[in-house]
Amino acid sequence: MSFVPVRGYGNRRGGWRTGIRRPPIANDQVTVTPAPPFGNVLERISVADLQKTSEEHRELAVIRNAVAVTSFNWVRTAKNDKPTTVIPGIPPRWTPSTGVQQLHEDQGDFYRDRNAAQYPQHPMEPTVIAGIHSDPHLAQNIDIVACSSTLGNLLRFVRNQDKSFRIIVELIDNTLFLIRRENSPTELIQGVRGYGHTFPQAYTTWDPSIKKSTSHQRLLRYNFGGLQLLVRFEADGYLVTPENETTNSSKSSIKSPQTGVETLSESFKTAEVEGEDDTKTQVPANDELNVQYAGKPVSQDRIFDLKTRSLWKKNQDLLSEEIPRLWIAQINHFITAYHEKGKFSPEDIVVQEVKEDVAKWERNQNGVLAQLAALLHVIIAKSKEEKKFELSRNEGGDLEVRRLLGDAGEALSEVVRKQWIRSSEVILKDNKEDDVEGVKEEILVWDDGQTDYTACSDECRYCGTCTY
Incomplete structure (x- = not known):
């Protein structure tokens, strides 16, 4: 497979995601991929049903103890080579222009689901591999593994927003995997237009050590609704930390399967990332995925989300539309780049610290978020009866629990499934309390010391028609 770095934009989405570019397709050649067949409806869940049971979840309907577990970059490969990830990678750095820039409109074709397009057999598997490389006991006490797209769709449902998914x-084992499903792993976004690709190409920069990167994926662990979640999202980039700013992440480390616990930095100061060209080290994965080890961790509180908009929209409240998505991915910074027919001026690029805005939204939406927590508990309960099924929704309708037909595939390959189950096992040394504590300390990974992120973001359905 060959992957070329192109960043995506579509309709209302207004942001960017690195995508895979292919030769342009004329409008009369575009075909819509047929949807996979639906299984029989087993149960229907309504928002009204959730309202009745949500009260018991109100107190815990907040995101707490958010920790960045690991990250990885997708990178370009030569034709017919295996898909390749680099752990932990680095997100692109914000490198704004000091003058006015006139950019060309976006061109090319872009996949709707980047992770599925690059690894269609098991889209969540590269995330699990990266997570286990960083924490060999990753699965302990994890209730749900999801991406910000699947969580975002469930949140839209409880908010009564019209959206099919x-x-x-x-x-x-004891963990529920939520896997996004499109009509095809290689389904394209239709109607791509604007400057959401070309702007980040001009205003962000990949580090030399991962210059062939096409996207940066991050894995968060946090508590919500009395559940432990692992959530993957795609990061637009990171802001450089001022020289006089420090962080509280002195215990941060990432586990390499070849070298044991290898400390990559004494803290998550992005200054330690800049200008370094780390040697890539091969690490084992599976037969279908090539995994390399390179880059530097970047603190979650430096990550930003990026949108582009026409200048005439500058007085509109864009942030309120984006906050639910930011909440899911716990992102602190939001950049809006306004333009006039592709002309971007420094005074029209707004960088915001949005942590307090997202915290306020979380408080105000407690009732809705309690319904989301109730829904997650309902899905978990259903999984005790049906180990594998499908959730589907037509715009404005109830959430349908459907039987999953045989062509859906598996969440993880057999090899990685065994690794996941093994990572849930508790290892005790001679049953001594000190030894147990020693094990816990050894596997403490990539915790930047800030345990209450209430500012948050993306990896949504990225179809260009939603606010997530």
Whole structure:
């Protein structure tokens, strides 16, 4: 497979995601991929049903103890080579221009689901591999593994927003996997237009050590609704930390399967990332995915989300539309770049610290978020009866629990499934309390010391028609 770095934009989405560019397709050649067949409806869930049971979840309907577990970059490969990830990678750095820039409109074709397009057999598997490389006990006490797209769709449902979606649900050991489902792993976004690709190409920079990167994926662990979640999202980039700014992440480390616990930095100061060209080290994965080890961790509180908009929209409240998505991915910074027919001026690029805005939204939306927590508990309960099924919704309708037909595939390959189950096992040394504590300390990974992120972001359905 060959992957070329192109960043995506579509309709209302207004942001960017690195995508895979292919030769342009004329409008009369575009075909719509048929949807996979639907199984029989087993149950229907309404928002009214959730309202009745949500009260018991109100107190815990907040995101707490958010920790960045690991990250990885997708990178370009030569034709017919295996898909390749680099752990932990680095997001692109914000490098704004000091003058006015006239950019060309976006061109090219872009996949709707980047992770599925690059690894269609098991879209969540590269995330699990990266996570286990960083924490060999990753699966302990994890209730749900999801991406910000699947969580975003469930949140839209409880908020009564019109949006169709499909999610594959699979129980592995004691953990529920929520897998985004499109009509095809290589389905294209239609109607791509604007400057959401070309702007980040001009205003962000990949580090030399991962210059062939096409996207940066991050994995968060946090508590919500009395559940432990692992959530993957795609980061637009990171802001450089001022020289006089420090962080509280002196215990941060990432585990390499070849070298044990290898400390990559004494803190998550992005200054330590800049200008370094780390040697890539091969690490084992599976037969279908090539995994390399390079880059430097970047603190979650430096990550930003980026949108582009026409200048005439500058007085509109764009942030309120984006906050639910930011909440899911716990992102602190939001950049809006306004333009006039592709002309971007420094005074029209707004960089915001949005942590307090997202915290306020979380407080105000407590009732809705309690319904989301109730829904997650309902899905978990259903998985005790059906180990594997599908959630689907048509615009404005109830959430349908459907039987999953045989062509849906598995969340993880057999090799990685065994690794996941093994990572849930508790290892005790001679049953001594000190030894147990020693194990816990050894596997403490990539915790930047800030345990209450209430500012948050993306990896949504990225179809260009939603606010997530």
